[in-house]
Amino acid sequence: MELRHLRYFCVVAEELNLTRAAAKLHMAQPPLSRQIKHLEGEIGAELFERSARGLRLTPAGQLFHEHTLQILEKIDTTIAATQRLARSKRRIFGIGFVPSVFYGQLPLLVRELRQKDNVELMLAELTTVQQMKALKSGRIDMGFGRMRIDDPDVEQENLFDEPLMAALPEGHPLAETKPTLAQLAEYPLVLFPAQPRPSLADMTLGLFRRRGLKVTVAQEANELQTALALVASEIGITLVPEQVKRVRRDGIVYVYLADPGLTSPVICSRRKGEAPSPIMREANAILEVLVENRRSGRYP
Amino acid sequence: MELRHLRYFCVVAEELNLTRAAAKLHMAQPPLSRQIKHLEGEIGAELFERSARGLRLTPAGQLFHEHTLQILEKIDTTIAATQRLARSKRRIFGIGFVPSVFYGQLPLLVRELRQKDNVELMLAELTTVQQMKALKSGRIDMGFGRMRIDDPDVEQENLFDEPLMAALPEGHPLAETKPTLAQLAEYPLVLFPAQPRPSLADMTLGLFRRRGLKVTVAQEANELQTALALVASEIGITLVPEQVKRVRRDGIVYVYLADPGLTSPVICSRRKGEAPSPIMREANAILEVLVENRRSGRYP
DNA sequence: GCTCCATGATACCTCCAGGGTATGGCTCGG
DNA sequence: CCGAGCCATACCCTGGAGGTATCATGGAGC
Known part of the structure; x- marks a missing residue:
C-alpha cells in the first residue's frame, strides 16, 4: 500500500x-x-x-x-x-515518561522547557524498559519512570518516593479513614493500567500478595480517567500514586494508607558518562527546583 | 511522497x-x-x-x-x-462534538454506546459549523455543539442551558464571592479556546463587550488543561461552562456569576427527516436519561 | 603519512506498475 | 425500449523504481 x-x-x-x-x-x-x-x-x-x-x-x-x-x-x-x-537552529530534546508521572510536575518541566527558544521538545509515552532502548538510540535524552533497571549505559536518579493512595468512591465506608491494605482487600479492585504490563498494576497486586491478602479484580482499565470513572461508579477501588490526587474528580476521594513504606519511586534516567548539553543543563536546573518543591510539599 | x-x-x-x-x-x-x-x-x-x-x-x-x-x-x-x-456485522455511529461538551455527560453516552455489540463508535472533534457538513456527508450521525445554526437539512435540539462559571486561582479576591462580569473585567483574562474560532472565546469577549466592559487578554490557550494551568499560575482568569467544574484541579476554584442569563446552550444536531436507525434510537434513549439527570441536577 | 576499506554517491540499464485510451456491461429513468 | 451515466475490463505506453558496476571519500591502522 x-x-x-x-x-x-x-x-x-x-x-x-x-x-x-x-x-x-x-x-x-x-x-x-x-x-x-x-x-x-x-x-x-x-x-x-x-x-x-x-x-x-x-x-x-x-x-x-x-x-x-x-x-x-x-x-x-x-x-x-x-x-x-x-530552518530554525533548534535542537531536539526528547523526554520519555510513563503515564503515571504525567499527573505531577512533569507538565511544568515541559512548559518551562518549551519557553526556551533553542529547543524543540519531543514527548514520548514509553514504559521504563522501552526508555532504556530509547535513551541509547538517542530517541530520548531523559526518561521518567517508576522502576529501577540495571543497564551499564544508563544512570538512574531517584527523584523522590511517592506515597500510594487509595482512590475510593465518595461515601465509601473507608472514605474518611486511613485504611490498611488488609481493609482495602475486602473490596473489589479496579486494576490499572491494564495495558502495557508490567506496570503499577502488578506492583499493586504484588503488595497485596506479599501480605497474603487475596483480592478480587472487578475490572481492568487502561487509562486513569477510565479507572477513576469506574471507581466513581462504585465498581471498585484502586491504588494510585500521590501525584494523581491532583486530578480531582466528583465522586472520588483519595486517602492515605496506614501501612508504612507503601511508596512508588519516581526515577529519572539519563545516558551515562555523557557531557550534558546546554539543554540538558537547563532541564536539570528546572528539575532540581521541581523536586525540591515536591520534597518540601510546596506545590506551584 | x-x-x-x-x-x-x-x-x-x-x-x-x-x-x-x-x-x-x-x-x-x-x-x-x-x-x-x-x-x-x-x-x-x-x-x-x-x-x-x-x-x-x-x-x-x-x-x-x-x-x-x-x-x-x-x-x-x-x-x-x-x-x-x-468481518463483524457492526454499523458505524459517528458523533461530532466541540471540546467543551466533552467534560460533561458525553463520555457517559459514549461509554453506554460502546457496550452495545452492534455498533462501532467513531468520535470526531469538530466545530459546530463543521458538524453541519459532517452530518450531511454521513461522516457523523449526531453532533454536539454550543451554537445554533440554520440549515435546512439539519434539525437542532436544545438539550439544556448551562450556566457559565468563572475559573479563578485559589485565594483570588473574588474566590468566595458570586461576582459580576463588571468585577471580573478588572482582572486579566486567559482566552480559551484560542484555536478554532469562532468559539467560546468569542462568546466570552462578546459578553463583556456588550456590557461596555473592557478586558485585557493576558494569554491565549488552546486546551482546557493549559487554560486551567495558566489560571492556577495566577496569569489570569477565564470563563468556562458549568460542566468544566467537574475537572477539578488544585489551585483552581469555580464560582457562579451574579449576572442573570449568562448561559451557554448544549445543542444536539441530527439529519432532518431521517428515520432513526436502531442505533440512533438507542442513543436517543440514553441521551434522554442523561439530559433528565442533568436538568434535575442528579450527576451519576 | 600512506594504505586499506567501509560507506555513500553516480552512471547507466532493465522492467514493471501506474496511467492512458477504447470499449463493454449494467442499471435506472423516462 | 432506449439512452444516459457509471463502473469494469482489455490493452498499450512510459516513467521511475530497483539492479549492477564503479567512483569518491575520509577515518582507522600501521
Whole structure:
C-alpha cells in the first residue's frame, strides 16, 4: 500500500463517484478504479458498495475514511514541522515518561522547557524498559519512570518516593479513614493500567500478595480517567500514586494508607558518562527546583 | 511522497547505515540512497548528515523519525481496525462534538454506546459549523455543539442551558464571592479556546463587550488543561461552562456569576427527516436519561 | 603519512506498475 | 425500449523504481 492509495481513496470517499473523483485528481477513471480495487484487495475488505449509480461507503469504508483523513493530516503537519525545525537552529530534546508521572510536575518541566527558544521538545509515552532502548538510540535524552533497571549505559536518579493512595468512591465506608491494605482487600479492585504490563498494576497486586491478602479484580482499565470513572461508579477501588490526587474528580476521594513504606519511586534516567548539553543543563536546573518543591510539599 | 519513502526512512534512521538498511529491506544500496535523497528533496530539508562512516540524524531528521513511526503505526492499526469491522456485522455511529461538551455527560453516552455489540463508535472533534457538513456527508450521525445554526437539512435540539462559571486561582479576591462580569473585567483574562474560532472565546469577549466592559487578554490557550494551568499560575482568569467544574484541579476554584442569563446552550444536531436507525434510537434513549439527570441536577 | 576499506554517491540499464485510451456491461429513468 | 451515466475490463505506453558496476571519500591502522 502506498500513500497514493490513501489520497485517491479520500477523494473517492468524498465524491462517491469514480468519474468525478478521477477528474478532481486530474487522471482518467479506469486507473483510479483499479487503484481502489487494489487497495481493497490489500486490506482484504470491501470499502465501497458499487452500484450502477455511483458508490457507497461500507461501514469498514467509513472507518477507514475517518482514519485516512487523520493520517494524511498528520503527514502534512509532520512535513511542516520538519521544515520549520530545519530552518530554525533548534535542537531536539526528547523526554520519555510513563503515564503515571504525567499527573505531577512533569507538565511544568515541559512548559518551562518549551519557553526556551533553542529547543524543540519531543514527548514520548514509553514504559521504563522501552526508555532504556530509547535513551541509547538517542530517541530520548531523559526518561521518567517508576522502576529501577540495571543497564551499564544508563544512570538512574531517584527523584523522590511517592506515597500510594487509595482512590475510593465518595461515601465509601473507608472514605474518611486511613485504611490498611488488609481493609482495602475486602473490596473489589479496579486494576490499572491494564495495558502495557508490567506496570503499577502488578506492583499493586504484588503488595497485596506479599501480605497474603487475596483480592478480587472487578475490572481492568487502561487509562486513569477510565479507572477513576469506574471507581466513581462504585465498581471498585484502586491504588494510585500521590501525584494523581491532583486530578480531582466528583465522586472520588483519595486517602492515605496506614501501612508504612507503601511508596512508588519516581526515577529519572539519563545516558551515562555523557557531557550534558546546554539543554540538558537547563532541564536539570528546572528539575532540581521541581523536586525540591515536591520534597518540601510546596506545590506551584 | 509515498509510504515507501517513510518505510525506508525508518529503517535507515534506525540502522544509520545505508548498506545495512538496504540489506534489511532486501534491496540494493544505491536505490535506497536515491530514495532517501528524493525524500529529503521533497521535504526540502536535510534529514541526515552524511559522513564516510555512516549517517547521523539531523534534529529535523529526529523529529521526522518520531512522527514517521507514529504514522506507520497508525496505518497498521487502521488497517487492522478496518478488517475487524468488515468481518463483524457492526454499523458505524459517528458523533461530532466541540471540546467543551466533552467534560460533561458525553463520555457517559459514549461509554453506554460502546457496550452495545452492534455498533462501532467513531468520535470526531469538530466545530459546530463543521458538524453541519459532517452530518450531511454521513461522516457523523449526531453532533454536539454550543451554537445554533440554520440549515435546512439539519434539525437542532436544545438539550439544556448551562450556566457559565468563572475559573479563578485559589485565594483570588473574588474566590468566595458570586461576582459580576463588571468585577471580573478588572482582572486579566486567559482566552480559551484560542484555536478554532469562532468559539467560546468569542462568546466570552462578546459578553463583556456588550456590557461596555473592557478586558485585557493576558494569554491565549488552546486546551482546557493549559487554560486551567495558566489560571492556577495566577496569569489570569477565564470563563468556562458549568460542566468544566467537574475537572477539578488544585489551585483552581469555580464560582457562579451574579449576572442573570449568562448561559451557554448544549445543542444536539441530527439529519432532518431521517428515520432513526436502531442505533440512533438507542442513543436517543440514553441521551434522554442523561439530559433528565442533568436538568434535575442528579450527576451519576 | 600512506594504505586499506567501509560507506555513500553516480552512471547507466532493465522492467514493471501506474496511467492512458477504447470499449463493454449494467442499471435506472423516462 | 432506449439512452444516459457509471463502473469494469482489455490493452498499450512510459516513467521511475530497483539492479549492477564503479567512483569518491575520509577515518582507522600501521
